[in-house]
């Protein structure tokens with residue numbers, strides 16, 4: 001299958017508005033891996049009415065063309081129900097390399113036990129607050145999967161229990177903001193989803209909406225630092241724009257592309273053309289700022305009310 005269009009910026013434009021992006025992994029991987037491991041990252045498939053099966057199948061074909069070693073999927077496999085679980089199983093079965101994943105909020109809303117069964121039938125290994133070590137061409141890679149934080153199922157302590165601190169490790173979490181806590185425990189790179197990159201909005205209005213209202217500091221693409229010298233110091237997170245949609249079938253603007261991302265773990269950042277470098281996280285208001293703003297607004301409201309109902313002055 002031929003690429004539709006090479007954009008010359010580390011991305012290719014594929015069928016059905018799917019954009020393929022390529023990035024190097026954390027610098028730490030190049031210290032521990034002798035040869036790069038290629039990871040294909042998909043997220044927010046939302047298998048169902050809104051995202052046609054032909055789009056899901058095209059994504060699998062694109063992934064195969066790129067010959068990854070593994071596929072990872074960071075949650076929201078379904079939309080709102082169990083109506084399309086057979087389709088989900090079928091899509092999972094099409095992948096010809098090992099697939100790993102974590103659940104997202106929609107999977108819990110639809111009913112996690114059913115989604116888990118469908119994924120298992122399809123051959124995906126779900127990491128529910130747990131880790132696994134896989135071997136690829138004689139090299140070990142550790143995967144740590146955090147369960148969905150949006151619905152309160154993430155348990156970092158459980159997920160990190162018994163992990164090796166000497167192996168190259170990749171974190172998976174539906175919610176990107178969980179990455180900070182994983183970096184602190186020596187996981188240098190985390191893949192995530194959930195935001196849809198601001199699916200329905202144009203330009204940076206989406207970041208305003210997601211950052212200020214939804215309180216997401218990481219909206220779309222790379223954040224943090226891949227050039228970490230000490231494991232505990234810091235790390236990086238990638239937020240995928242997702243493949244599907246849960247509610248509205250429209251994806252508008254650059255950030256509304258459907259997305260597949262390829263990560264070359266073991267290649268140093270800067271070794272290949274990338275769409276962008278690490279971005280600065282957004283800075284949503286803190287709880288205390290919001291509380292102060294609410295208190296101030298209330299004071300002003302009361303003051304206005306007093307003025308309005310004050311008895312007319314005598315002249």
Ligand SMILES: [Fe+2]
Nearest residue numbers: 076104105194
């Ligand atoms: Fe989600």
